[in-house]
Amino acid sequence: MAIKNKTKYAILGVLCLKPCSGYDIKKFCDKTISHYWSENFGHIYPVLKQLQEEHFIQPSEDKASAKRNVFQITDEGKREFVEWLMLPPEIQSPRSELMLKLSFGNYIAIEHVIAMLGEVKDRNIRNLAYYRELEGSYLTNDAAKKDPAFPYWLAPLRHGILTSEVNIRWCEETVQNIKQYAPSNLEEDAYV
Numbered sequence: 001m002a003i004k005n006k007t008k009y010a011i012l013g014v015l016c017l018k019p020c021s022g023y024d025i026k027k028f029c030d031k032t033i034s035h036y037w038s039e040n041f042g043h044i045y046p047v048l049k050q051l052q053e054e055h056f057i058q059p060s061e062d063k064a065s066a067k068r069n070v071f072q073i074t075d076e077g078k079r080e081f082v083e084w085l086m087l088p089p090e091i092q093s094p095r096s097e098l099m100l101k102l103s104f105g106n107y108i109a110i111e112h113v114i115a116m117l118g119e120v121k122d123r124n125i126r127n128l129a130y131y132r133e134l135e136g137s138y139l140t141n142d143a144a145k146k147d148p149a150f151p152y153w154l155a156p157l158r159h160g161i162l163t164s165e166v167n168i169r170w171c172e173e174t175v176q177n178i179k180q181y182a183p184s185n186l187e188e189d190a191y192v
Contacts, residue, residue, distance in 0.1 A: 007039055010033075011047055011048065012051070012077055012080065015057060016078065016081060019060040019062060019072040020071065021068045022044045024070070026041055026044055035127070035156070048069075056080055057071040057073055060072045117171045117174055121168055124171070125168060127160065131164060135154070135157055135161065138154060
């Protein structure tokens, strides 16, 4: 099966919630789902045009949005979106520049590798604080908890929290292993 354009489905999902402009869709993605899915204007606007050509979206009928290009999802668009939701997720090959660099870390000074891991740990600490703040606002919002979508919004957030916690622990463990097992003369043999 060919890989589908997932931006298409991210946009349809946002438009299932409410009519939006391209700017509104980008703002929603940045505020709500950016910890696991990002979109940029360069992808959103061409896909909006494509979705309109496929009759999955149409300009909003709301008179207040006549000054902006606000779109709403069509019944055909909702069917397309739900059909995609029912498909099993495509397996994506993992790619991590960090893991690639770390695999060849013996070619650079230990201090550089440890500093790189420190930056990764710090980024995960910041992410964890942000995710926990979001989680707190979700869990204390009684109206949100009554929304049928609540557990589905909470799931990716919990994934971000647990992943950040594991990444922090992994960074600490990896630094310990490097300090314990890397040859002491590595700095002399390193290219940089």
